[in-house]
Amino acid sequence: MRSHLLNRTTAEDYRRSVTAGVDQVAARFASVERPFSGMDADGLGPVIDAIDLDRPLGDTAAALDELGEVYLRDAVYFHHPRYLAHLNCPVVIPAVVGEAVLSAVNSSLDTWDQSAGGTLIERRLIDWTAARIGLGPAADGVFTSGGTQSNLHALLLAREEAKLRPEEFGRLRILTSECSHFSVQKSAKLLGLGPDAVVSVPVD
Ligand SMILES: Cc1ncc(COP(=O)(O)O)c(C=O)c1O
Structure with a gap:
């Protein structure tokens, strides 16, 4: 081995x-x-x-x-x-x-002492990308592994924006097309929203 x-x-x-x-x-x-x-x-x-x-x-x-x-x-x-x-x-x-x-290098990006270079590269690329999209100097971001994690992040930001206490999360609804990806349903669970949180909207 x-x-x-x-x-x-x-x-x-x-x-x-x-x-x-x-x-x-x-x-x-x-x-x-x-x-x-x-x-x-x-x-x-x-x-x-x-x-x-x-x-x-x-x-x-x-x-x-x-x-x-x-x-x-x-x-x-x-x-x-x-x-x-x-x-x-x-x-x-x-x-x-x-x-x-x-x-191969397998850097751990969770602390500065383990990956100054990798983390600085990520931050620089995020700033550059945000500027290219025209999001303004206050914009920030994070790279994700794909669609599931991106949906989760987006819905977390939306939940935070609602400024509710955890016991009020059951009031939140996500309107999503009936063709949307199942990761929306998964994210709602992970974010502690109620069982009826995802409302599927029919499409033609
Ligand atoms: C809209 C949408 N969200 C999420 C996903 C899931 O993406 P991933 O497999 O990268 O997590 C997909 C995948 O096709 C998608 O189309």
Whole structure:
């Protein structure tokens, strides 16, 4: 297990392993002919269930081969020109490089002493983004992991803006289209709103 730790003695292994992973994904991107193989959860379930987690494969190459079978082969490829379903955007290469760097360094952004650089970069980017949108100098923000967390943040701000005491939260209502994402319902629960808080509005 120690041999898997990323440190000065394993830097070369890190380079080799990540390159093998990148090669595997790049080959997939270069050859994939349709956005989706059609394999659904019912079909994939037994494949995933059959993996014996108590018997590790031994090395990264074997794990990548397995990943090809259980994930990459049937993943949905947003980058494909014929991908038209949901709103997911294609991925840009610099972002993938950024993610790879982040996962390797694994900074903890919760305190200044653990990540001055990362936190300053985040603040600078937020200020720059807010200025570009024209939100004014008082604007602030935070990067989120995606839609669920963004909806939660937005609804938290709305709840705070209502300036109610916790025992009054049951009065709050969220009007949301019947097509809205289920994370709105989840956020309402997390924010301590009542069971009837989300009002689904029909659309035509
Ligand atoms: C409107 C909306 N909110 C939330 C989400 C959930 O996003 P995530 O998976 O990034 O949390 C989605 C995902 O498609 C969405 O379309």
